[in-house]
Amino acid sequence: MEDDELTFLEDQLAGTELLACETCGDDTLHAHTEVLEVYPMTTELLMQCTCCQTERTWIDWTPPKPKAQSN
Template sequence: MEDDELSFLEEQLAGTELLACVTCGEDTLHAHLEVLEVYPVGTELLMQCTRCQTERMWMDWTPPKPKAYHN
C-alpha cells in the first residue's frame, strides 16, 4: 500500500466512531456526516452507520480546541 493510500485510510478511520446501532443491534462503525453544534464542553455530530446507513446524533465530549485569532 502506498503512503498516500495509507494516509487516506487513516483519515477516513479517524472520522468514525464505534457506536451501538439501534437498527443493526450491534456495535458498528459510524461515520461523521455533519457538525450540528459546537459547545464549550464538546461537539454534537450527525453520525451514519456504515452498515445500515441509519443516522443518529452523537455528542463528542472532547472540548473543542480554541480558535486562533489574527490581530
C-alpha cells in the first residue's frame, strides 16, 4: 500500500513540468494533457498551464529509464 502511494506521488510529480507560459508571461506548472507523438529518444506532449489552462506542446527529452539499476 505504501509503495502504491509512493508510486502515485511520483506519477503526480512526473505529470507536471515547469514551463514558460506565454499567456502568464512566466514559468508555471504545466500538467501532461496528452501524448501527441512518441519518437525513439523523445516524446511530444500536449501540456496545459495549471494557472490559465493555456495548452502548448512540449518535447520531453528525458531518456527512457533503465529498468534495473541495482548493483
